[in-house]
Amino acid sequence: MRDLLRGRFARRLALAFAALGIGAAALTAVLVNAAFGARFDDYLAKQQQVRQQQLVALFTAEYTQDDAWRPESLNELAPTVTMTGSEAELRGPAGQHVWSLADAKVDAATLAMHRDMMGIGDLGPPRELPITVGGERVGTLDVRVPQGQIPAVDRDFRSDVNQLLVAGGLTAGLVALAVGLYTARRATAPIAELTRAAGDLAAGQRDRRVTTIPDNEIGQLATTFNTMADRVVKEDELRRLFASDVAHELRTPLAILRSELEAVQDGIREPTPKVITSLHDETLRLGRLIADLETLASADAAAFTLEREPLSLTTLVADTADGLTGRFADAGITLRTELDDVRVDGDAIRLRQIVTNQLTNALKFVPQGGTVTLTLRQEDGWAELQVADTGPGIPAEDLPRIFDRFFRSRTARADGSGIGLAVVAELAAAHGGTITADSTPGHGTTFTTRLPAGVRAHPRNPAQPPRSAP
Template sequence: MWNAMRELLRGRFARRLALAFAALGIGTAVLTAVLVNTAFTDRFENYLSEQQHTRQQQLVALFAAEYRRDGGWKTTSLDQMAPTVTMTGSEAELLDPGGRKVWSLADADVDSATLAMHRQMMGTGDLGAPRSLPVTVDGRRVGTLQVRVPQGVVPAVDKDFQSSVNRLLAAGALGAALVALVVGVYTARRATAPIAELTRAADDLAAGQRDRRATTIPNNEIGQLATAFNTMADRVEREDELRRAFAADVAHELRTPLAIQRSELEAVQDGVREPNGKVIASLHDENLRLTRLVADLEALASADAAAFTLERRPLSLTALVADAVTGLAGSFAEAGVTLRTDLDEVHVDADPVRLRQIVTNQLTNALKFVPRGGVVTVRLRRGDGWAELRVADTGPGIPADELPRIFDRFFRSRAARADGSGIGLAVAAELAAAHGGTLTADSEVGHGTTFTTRLPALPD
């Protein structure tokens, strides 16, 4: 247990957590001690106050009895009371109802030293504050007694009891601190173990171990964090695989036109071929292939910043889609694919350049997969505040295992043509999201594919 405690306390967070438990235990014990001592102090003060009040009332009753017996104040009788008053250790002075002095202990030759000696002998403590008390006989005030009675002392048994309680509280505080420290260590160990494991997994992932995952997943917020980390790591690993495959594909596709261009140019340099129109056309075609690849890479980079660079304005989505369809009509006709449209009038607030890119990417994607004699239908509708653009084709469809990945960057279907880079749909999806919309796909092998773009529509 102590080894585990030393190991745990090396961690800053775990150390703070364990010490917080210990501090809580000590604080609780100290607070209890303060409350108990406050209660004792109040009790003792009340006890002493009651003692003073009792002595004061006894003296008042003594002087009232003397007045009642003599029928008035007589100095000789009052002098005879002096020893009794002296034994209490109190100072006393009697005034008549008019406020004139009638008698005092000094008149009976009792000095302060004698009173102090009696207080010391009786153990009654020092004198308290002076009080003026009325002396009444049969409901009539016959004088005023000015007295100072001893404050009294706390009994030794009570002091011993308070001391024993304080000792018990001190021992309890130490015990509570130890128990709290042990509980804190145990709790901190359980609480921080998943965090430490997750930290190590993150460090390993950052160091290049793409297969590293968090294995400790408790059923709490830390478990949710670990699950999110694993999901992120899966995505990173998948994108790394796609990126490597994409890099290999791009390198291959770049190598082919570059090799053709190089061979053609070397043939011209060596005099094997003449720089005629056929050679120039071949070089031009290969240059166009390179240009398309570079354009796709630029589109991917620009899609990342689309949300920050959109130049929105109200526009007719209907006119934009119709214009995009017209621009690609020749390519569809050349490929032997029928292109149909069914467009309602819908307006949106969007960037026309980015929006055309979304539509064009979907149409060119359909053109890659739909065989000659197939049909592509473009339908635009408005409903529930959304503009909904559907591009449906009669192509071969997308396999179920590929459908969830078609919007991933760098992903290329097994059925894709060699001139594709696998970026178009990813760019279209990100541009749709930048406009506050979505791009989804439904497909079944042998029954074609339908891409649906939903964008916030402007009121009619």
């Protein structure tokens, strides 16, 4: 089917080239014939004008000879007028009839015979030609002179040109057809391969790639397709890894719950408060994992469900940090905040989630005695939130992928799902912002979230000390 579609497209393209060549030749033929027709019409009109001037001169000379119109003298002009194949009638100054070929006994049949013998064509339209002598109009000559005929050499030339144009049009059509077929095959080859590759990829051949990449727009499309195919393979791999990680995360607490419950059922263990607390911790662990998965799913639609409103990002960040102060204190981590007055237009719940995810992510990796510094300021119309920690840092090979939706570093702790930063990236993008990470192994990590600021920031009172949690 693909080869059939390719053949149809190639044939249509080739036929379009052929039609273009033939059409160009036909247009040339029309223009050349129009030019020749105009030239020949001018030629015939000049012939008629010459014959008319000759007849006027003939009758003018006759009047000048006698200073009057004499019918017997005019009859002597009849053979000359007849030889030209023209019809002529002479009228006086007052419009009265003076003379005609009929007065000289020359009929229309005789004139037609002369025109046929001389091959000078049919009569043209009637004309009224004034006859003047000494500046005075002495008569009017009503004439119809032959239209004339195109010389044989001109007719042959025009015929030869038309034949050349026909031959040229056919040749141009054949050449255009050949060029069209060649061009169509070259043009459709990468398209056909791209179509086959897309079909194979859709059929499950994840290793299918386009190998023919011309240096044009089709080549750009092929390159984009290969990039997309690579991304699909990468996404499939990340999904498999993510599914494996999730299964592992679910299996561990479920196994603990099952074993503990079976031990209680069998009477091996007593449902002591310690056992109940352990079971409760495992259910909380399952709940956190499920909550993270729900958060990631809802982040997909964040751009369409944001409930934006003007708000103080400073207050939101401060309140979020206050809510986590106890957890930082329990972990032995110092939380410092340095907040300028910044306002944005955003969804308060989603923005709080951005801050929470970054702070809880720091809680997982910063060791006891470490420090997390939360900084907020406005620069060049952007609200810039930085979360800097003194943790172990992120390996260089993992840093470019930490915001991938299904990526989880192998060095991550077992109590996390590994999708918190992906959620932050989705929510930041939904607000028209970005998040980046800068890290050096052994020297901590700094996450920078940039969001469009609403109004110009005003720095907090310098006398007010930064808020911190020991």
